[in-house]
Amino acid sequence: MSVLEQKLASLTAAGRFDICSPGECIRLLSASTHINYSRRAGGCGRMLKVLLHGTCSYDCAYCSVRLQREHLSFTPEELAGTFLGLWQEGLVGGLFLSSGIARDVDIVMHDIVETGEILRQRGYDGYLHLKVLPGATRADIHDAARVADRISINLETTSPDRLGCIAGVKDYRQDILKRQAWVAEEKPGHHTTQVVVGAADETDAEILSCLADRYRRVRPSRVYFAAFRSLPGTPLATHPDTPAWRARRWYQADYLLRDYAVTPDELRAALGEEGFFPNRDPKEILADGRMPVNVNRAPRHDLLRVPGIGPKGADRIIALRRVRPFTGPADLVRAGIRGKAAGRHLTFGGRETVQTRLAL
Numbered sequence: 001m002s003v004l005e006q007k008l009a010s011l012t013a014a015g016r017f018d019i020c021s022p023g024e025c026i027r028l029l030s031a032s033t034h035i036n037y038s039r040r041a042g043g044c045g046r047m048l049k050v051l052l053h054g055t056c057s058y059d060c061a062y063c064s065v066r067l068q069r070e071h072l073s074f075t076p077e078e079l080a081g082t083f084l085g086l087w088q089e090g091l092v093g094g095l096f097l098s099s100g101i102a103r104d105v106d107i108v109m110h111d112i113v114e115t116g117e118i119l120r121q122r123g124y125d126g127y128l129h130l131k132v133l134p135g136a137t138r139a140d141i142h143d144a145a146r147v148a149d150r151i152s153i154n155l156e157t158t159s160p161d162r163l164g165c166i167a168g169v170k171d172y173r174q175d176i177l178k179r180q181a182w183v184a185e186e187k188p189g190h191h192t193t194q195v196v197v198g199a200a201d202e203t204d205a206e207i208l209s210c211l212a213d214r215y216r217r218v219r220p221s222r223v224y225f226a227a228f229r230s231l232p233g234t235p236l237a238t239h240p241d242t243p244a245w246r247a248r249r250w251y252q253a254d255y256l257l258r259d260y261a262v263t264p265d266e267l268r269a270a271l272g273e274e275g276f277f278p279n280r281d282p283k284e285i286l287a288d289g290r291m292p293v294n295v296n297r298a299p300r301h302d303l304l305r306v307p308g309i310g311p312k313g314a315d316r317i318i319a320l321r322r323v324r325p326f327t328g329p330a331d332l333v334r335a336g337i338r339g340k341a342a343g344r345h346l347t348f349g350g351r352e353t354v355q356t357r358l359a360l
Contacts, residue, residue: 007072008082011051047094047127048083052076052111056100058134060156061166061235062199062228065100073102076111080118087124094127095119105133109140116147134175138182145186150221152192153180158210162200166236184218193220197250198228198242205268205275207250212264215257222258225250249277256283259311260304283307287345295332295346296325308342325349 054072056065074082079097086092097115099108112130119128130144132153144151153176157163160172170176183191193214195207211223227247230239253270256262260283269289270282278285284307293302295317303314316335317326326332329343 004078004082007054007074008050010072011054011074012049046092047096047129048086048092049096050074050079050098052079052097052099052115053102053108054100055102057103058101058169059167060170062196062231062239063234064231071102074115076114076118080115080122084119084122084124087126094129096129096131098131099133101133105135106137106140109133109136109144113140113143113147116144120147132179132183134170134179136179141179141182142186145183145190148187150190150192151183151187152194153183154194155180155210155214155223156194156196157200158195158202158206162202162206165200166196180214180218180220184220188219189221191218191220192222192224194224194226195250196226196228197247199236199239203275204246204250204253204277205271208253208264208267208271211254211257223254225254243279245279246277249279249282253277253282261301262286262305281307284341290345292345292347295348296321306342306345308337308339313337 051065052074054065056063083092083095097112099112101108109132112133116128116130127150128148129150129152130148132141132144132151134153136144136153141151155176157166163170163172163176180191180193195210197207214220214223225247227242227244228236228239229241230237253267256267257264266286267282270277270285272278283305287305287307290305293306295303300314300318303309303317304311309317313335317332317337320326320334326334326348328348329340329346331348332338332342332346
């Protein structure tokens with residue numbers, strides 16, 4: 001394996017903690033690691049996810065990059081050329097570029113932006129996601145937004161106090177929240193963020209309050225959730241791992257906030273007494289506390305609160321019931337609604353019939 005291939009293998013492996021899609025999985029292709037997406041997760045089919053610099057001077061207590069003693073890095077010219085070679089061979093379909101902060105953050109951000117600029121100048125017109133680092137200048141964020149399809153800065157946790165538990169160098173308000181506001185202004189509708197669930201012992205109630213504030217103020221296109229995993233040699237090596245299901249529940253809860261018009265106050269009803277979601281779909285928990293709705297009369301808002309019915313399903317139901325009413329659970333197949341979950345929370349009947357709850 002050449003030196004360049006060794007760097008590529010090491011710096012792609014180190015980039016696995018930044019999440020690009022809730023359905024992603026790391027796979028090895030030749031000497032390079034890339035991302036494969038499930039169709040439902042969306043995104044670019046095979047995306048190279050890599051760090052520009054493989055060491056970091058910051059002190060995030062859960063991060064493996066800060067442990068690296070071998071100073072592996074690409075120059076912008078090296079990485080752009082390597083990626084273009086893989087892209088032209090059809091081995092990768094997009095690039096997600098992040099970095100450890102080996103030196104001054106301004107130098108590293110400049111290198112990230114320069115990599116993107118080189119790619120665009122050489123004719124690359126595919127998907128490009130650039131990571132914005134904490135403390136980045138407004139000018140670098142502007143330039144990253146100019147060349148990239150998507151940019152992102154990680155929240156990591158929920159508040160200044162919680163960040164202080166896991167990182168002593170970063171200032172939550174200045175380095176993260178202020179920069180996220182700049183990111184939103186430079187790339188509205190095309191920026192994301194990530195929360196490491198459980199690293200700082202935050203409750204789900206705290207995460208919900210944080211996300212409600214972020215969606216109201218900066219409107220990220222989505223939020224990614226990584227369940228904390230302890231890594232040998234880090235200050236949090238003995239901290240219990242966060243169950244994977246907790247991150248899955250957060251993806252479900254986040255969909256409710258973004259795509260189902262469920263308010264944060266409504267979603268709080270799914271939390272337990274100690275402020276955590278149980279290991280159950282939050283939508284099902286909320287539905288258990290409501291009366292079933294009439295599939296032939298319910299407004300879209302109410303249909304979206306039925307387990308098993310998403311935005312597309314609700315729209316199909318509304319269109320189809322204008323032509324012919326739904327008479328029972330079997331009719332839901334017409335709208336692409338399958339499984340028993342929806343039938344348990346619906347009634348069927350038109351204006352001339354007695355409403356009866358029909359469960360599968």
